[in-house]
Amino acid sequence: MLSKPSTRPLDYATENAPAEARGHLLHNLILFGRLLRGLGLNVNTARVMDVAHALEFVNIGQRADFFYTLRGLMVHRKEDLPMFDHAFKLFWRKYIDEGDIVKFPRATIKKRSKPVIKAPPLKEQNDEGNSAPNPDQPPLIEVTMTYSDAEMLRAKDFAEMNSEELAAVKELMATLVWQLGQRRTRRLRPGRDNPIDMRHTLRKNLRFGGEVLHWAHRTPKYKPRPLVVLADISGSMERYTRLLLHFVYSLSQTLKQPVESFVFGTRLTRISRQIDNKDVDLAIKEVGHTVNDWAGGTRIGDSLKTFNFRWGRRVLGHGAIALIISDGWDRGDVKLLADEMARLQRNCHRLIWLNPLLGMADYEPLTRGIQAALPYIDDFMPVHNLASLEELAAHLARLGQGRGPRRKKA
Amino acid sequence: MNFKSIDDLHAALTAQNYIAERGLSTAIFLALKLGRPLFLEGEAGVGKTEIAKVLAALLETDLIRLQCYEGLDVSHAVYEWNYTRQMLSMRLAETRGEHASEAQLFGPEFLLKRPLLQAIEESRTKSPVLLIDELDRSDDEFEAFLLEVLSDFQITIPEIGTIKAKHTPVVIVTSNRTREVHDALKRRCLYYWIDYPNFDKELSIVRAKVPQASEQLARQVTGFVQELRRLDLYKLPGVAETLDWITALVTLDQQALHPSVVDETLGVILKYQDDVEKIKGGQTQTILAHVKATS
Numbered sequence: 057m058l059s060k061p062s063t064r065p066l067d068y069a070t071e072n073a074p075a076e077a078r079g080h081l082l083h084n085l086i087l088f089g090r091l092l093r094g095l096g097l098n099v100n101t102a103r104v105m106d107v108a109h110a111l112e113f114v115n116i117g118q119r120a121d122f123f124y125t126l127r128g129l130m131v132h133r134k135e136d137l138p139m140f141d142h143a144f145k146l147f148w149r150k151y152i153d154e155g156d157i158v159k160f161p162r163a164t165i166k167k168r169s170k171p172v173i174k175a176p177p178l179k180e181q182n183d184e185g186n187s188a189p190n191p192d193q194p195p196l197i198e199v200t201m202t203y204s205d206a207e208m209l210r211a212k213d214f215a216e217m218n219s220e221e222l223a224a225v226k227e228l229m230a231t232l233v234w235q236l237g238q239r240r241t242r243r244l245r246p247g248r249d250n251p252i253d254m255r256h257t258l259r260k261n262l263r264f265g266g267e268v269l270h271w272a273h274r275t276p277k278y279k280p281r282p283l284v285v286l287a288d289i290s291g292s293m294e295r296y297t298r299l300l301l302h303f304v305y306s307l308s309q310t311l312k313q314p315v316e317s318f319v320f321g322t323r324l325t326r327i328s329r330q331i332d333n334k335d336v337d338l339a340i341k342e343v344g345h346t347v348n349d350w351a352g353g354t355r356i357g358d359s360l361k362t363f364n365f366r367w368g369r370r371v372l373g374h375g376a377i378a379l380i381i382s383d384g385w386d387r388g389d390v391k392l393l394a395d396e397m398a399r400l401q402r403n404c405h406r407l408i409w410l411n412p413l414l415g416m417a418d419y420e421p422l423t424r425g426i427q428a429a430l431p432y433i434d435d436f437m438p439v440h441n442l443a444s445l446e447e448l449a450a451h452l453a454r455l456g457q458g459r460g461p462r463r464k465k466a
Numbered sequence: 467m468n469f470k471s472i473d474d475l476h477a478a479l480t481a482q483n484y485i486a487e488r489g490l491s492t493a494i495f496l497a498l499k500l501g502r503p504l505f506l507e508g509e510a511g512v513g514k515t516e517i518a519k520v521l522a523a524l525l526e527t528d529l530i531r532l533q534c535y536e537g538l539d540v541s542h543a544v545y546e547w548n549y550t551r552q553m554l555s556m557r558l559a560e561t562r563g564e565h566a567s568e569a570q571l572f573g574p575e576f577l578l579k580r581p582l583l584q585a586i587e588e589s590r591t592k593s594p595v596l597l598i599d600e601l602d603r604s605d606d607e608f609e610a611f612l613l614e615v616l617s618d619f620q621i622t623i624p625e626i627g628t629i630k631a632k633h634t635p636v637v638i639v640t641s642n643r644t645r646e647v648h649d650a651l652k653r654r655c656l657y658y659w660i661d662y663p664n665f666d667k668e669l670s671i672v673r674a675k676v677p678q679a680s681e682q683l684a685r686q687v688t689g690f691v692q693e694l695r696r697l698d699l700y701k702l703p704g705v706a707e708t709l710d711w712i713t714a715l716v717t718l719d720q721q722a723l724h725p726s727v728v729d730e731t732l733g734v735i736l737k738y739q740d741d742v743e744k745i746k747g748g749q750t751q752t753i754l755a756h757v758k759a760t761s
Contacts, residue, residue: 098649106500113499114472114492121472124492132652134507134643134659242537243607254549255541262556262568365700373645374536395740399700 081116082108088147092130095139099130213415213440214299226302228442230336235453236311238278239375239405247275280313281375281405281455286363288382289347290321290354296412296439297351300381301340303445305331316371320359321349326367356386356425357393364399375405377455381439383413386425393425397432406455408435410448415440469495483674484513484520485667493658494521503616503637505652508660511704514640518597521636528594530635532581534604543608544621546578572625586619586631593633602641606648613651663705665692671705676712686723687712689757691735699744703735711735723757725750 089104107129116122123144131140217225246253256272285304289297301319308315308331316328325347333339344350372378378400386393401407409429413419415438421430430436435451438444469475475498476491486494494517497504506514522529532543552571559566579587585596598612615621616637620630639655641647663671669688672679679687691708703711711734720727728750736742745753 098653103653110496110500113496118472120488121492124489125496127489128493128496128656128658132505132649132655132657137659241605242535243539243605244537255547258547258549258552262571268553365698369644370646 081111084147088126088143089130091143091147092140095143097130097136097139098132103130212442214296214412222299225299225442226336229299229302229306229445230309235449236280236283236313236377236455239281240276241279241374243277244274245277246272248273250275279374280311281377282313282371282373283307283311283315283377283379284371284404285315285317285379285381286324286360287317287319288321288354288356288380289319289350290385291351292354292383292385293381293412294351298340300439301331301343302336303439305336305339308332316367318363318367319343319347320354320356320363321347321352322355322358323349324359324362324366325349353387354382354385354425355388356382356384356429357388357390357396360396360400361392364396364403368400368403372403377406377408377452378404379408379410381410381412383411384409384421384423384426384429386423386428390424390428394428394432397429401432401434406434407432408437409433410437410439412438412440414438415444469498471495478524479520482520482523484517485663485670485674486517487660487663487667490517490658490660493656497638497656498636500656501634503639503655505639505641505647505655505657506660507641507643507657509662509702509704510642511706512660512662513705514660515597515599518595518599518638518640521638522595525593525595525636527592527636529597530581530585530594531597531599533599534601534608536603536605538604538608540611542580543611544580544582545623546580547572548576548578552576568625574626577623577626582615583621583629585635586615586621586629588629588632590631590633594635596635596637598637598639600642601639601647601651602643602645609648609651613648613654616651616654662695662702665689668692668705668708672708672712675709676716679712679716680721682722683715683720684712686754686757687715689760690723690728690753693753693757694735694745697745697749699736699741700738701736701741707735723754725754728754 085104085107086101089099089101089107092099107126110125110129111122114121114125116125126144127137127140131137212221214222214225244251244253246256251274253272253274257268257270260270260272261268285307287297287300287304293300304315304317304327308317308328314328315331316326317331318324318326318328327343327346330342330346331339333342397407411421411426414421414436421427421436437448437451439448469478472488472492472495475495476486476488479486479491479494493504496502506517508514518531519529555571555576556566559570581596585594601609601612618630619634620628622628637655639651662668665688668691669684672684672688676684687708691703691711695702711731714731714734715723715727718727718731729746732742732745732750736745
């Protein structure tokens with residue numbers, strides 16, 4: 057529950073407050089708006105003016121009303137509410153205690169640093185045209201590969217690569233084209249299919265005096281399916297983690313539809329916002345700051361449960377495809393894992409599990425975790441080298457517009 | 467009705483048996499004063515839709531409701547031509563040896579008004595309450611269209627012209643967050659997140675809505691549901707479920723909660739089999755003992 061502000065009146069807010077005090081209020085509102093902006097809330101100047109306008113209708117001596125007025129106009133997302141509450145408490149308490157306009161040192165209100173857009177190292181890939189190559193900073197790695205080099209790289213396990221090869225793979229990964237199967241939506245557009253479009257039919261046949269000679273039809277519209285990625289970042293996956301984050305990044309950049317991404321070890325963290333950065337290195341750095349269970353243990357069941365309970369209903373709508381990336385080494389409750397996998401499968405169009413270990417010749421899915429999860433997986437595929445990623449890309453593009461896979465009753 | 471202050475409105479809502487948080491009253495008050503849509507989010511069954519009904523009653527005006535779904539389009543949300551009548555009229559003209567002109571066929575008498583058009587009709591003498599329910603169920607296309615309507619409250623029908631609202635409707639938009647609604651739309655609105663009420667609030671709601679329940683039963687039911695919301699359930703019961711449950715118990719002539727009756731009626735408050743299984747039996751007894759000890 058959000059904490060309620062105290063009902064102590066603001067001293068400038070009495071009915072007959074001098075105009076000067078009102079001026080101070082506006083000044084402080086602007087400062088407060090800037091503070092919120094600094095904290096990442098979407099508050100612009102027009103919004104602050106709205107607040108000032110709204111306050112004319114409110115007795116701002118009532119601190120609660122003042123609080124809710126500001127909150128109603130300045131916050132548009134539930135996630136931002138706690139941030140706002142803290143900012144409000146800090147900012148306006150200080151105001152009252154000092155009884156005067158607070159002199160906010162400029163330095164405390166930091167502007168969000170703009171992401172540095174790095175020039176892409178390979179000129180041919182510069183299709184975005186967003187920045188010219190920076191002469192001061194030469195591209196980190198020049199990759200000129202012969203055909204056989206590239207072939208070798210495609211087949212090599214990510215875990216066995218040296219840093220140069222990894223860098224090259226990251227470049228190649230950025231060139232992979234991702235495409236996801238489409239979903240038939242309930243929205244119709246003019247077309248040849250069954251439902252009759254009365255509006256157009258009538259228009260077409262007006263000149264025949266009510267005799268219908270040409271029928272117009274409507275046909276369903278198709279849209280790409282949403283994608284949800286759940287990536288394992290526990291200790292056993294460590295060798296793959298960085299690359300897989302690049303993979304998630306390339307997915308979310310190239311796909312037209314929104315991609316929701318999460319990582320988990322012992323707990324689940326949503327990283328969609330961090331991944332949604334123009335610069336891949338910056339995006340991954342941000343993820344690093346957000347997540348605090350890197351390379352630890354794995355509790356897939358618990359993480360999936362958190363996902364199902366807190367996020368499932370919000371991100372799995374509209375026939376979403378769920379992608380789990382994990383080796384299945386689980387130290388948690390196996391029964392829980394099975395239950396949550398079942399729930400996840402029921403709620404998505406297709407559940408794909410990518411396992412880097414599947415690339416090994418003698419690998420058999422015998423760990424307890426995988427054994428528990430296997431019955432609920434629609435596609436079990438490897439991710440250990442570029443070739444496997446290409447295979448995945450081809451598979452995703454094939455995922456039909458039709459029904460989901462046939463599933464055994466769990 | 468014109469509300470002078472937030473207290474005024476708050477009292478009026480209470481008189482209509484709607485027990486609101488202070489923050490919600492503030493948001494509604496401002497939405498009325500500023501003429502902005504009110505965007506309400508919250509779990510299912512916390513009274514998002516109800517507020518529109520109560521508001522319409524308070525303002526003594528019409529409630530126009532638009533239930534959203536995927537693929538909702540202009541012909542279901544705004545207007546459609548009455549094709550059958552148009553066809554008939556064409557035939558009729560033909561039998562008279564005339565030719566129905568386009569202007570005749572696309573006149574107001576052939577227009578079927580859907581909720582959005584009804585809300586901005588020029589013939590209105592009073593602002594109606596327009597409830598756009600469960601916006602998260604619709605799709606991007608409809609959201610974009612709605613954005614346009616909500617910014618100028620006017621709709622253009624190619625065959626007739628532009629219709630503009632004389633009295634801006636009071637707009638309430640609700641969402642269950644099964645999908646993130648686009649920021650552009652939310653920014654036009656006042657935003658309020660309706661949380662589950664605390665024990666005292668919920669008890670007042672129960673008393674106001676189901677006065678025939680005994681005081682003991684009301685306290686126990688509220689306490690029980692409050693405890694359930696603390697548990698790790700897939701779907702927590704909303705206030706609507708609390709009210710359904712107590713109504714069911716009153717129908718069964720219950721004066722207080724008994725473990726066996728609770729187990730038999732759990733389906734009224736818990737809607738997932740896993741959740742029912744988890745609570746039934748042992749858990750019911752534990753919670754009940756706790757509720758009886760504290761109330």
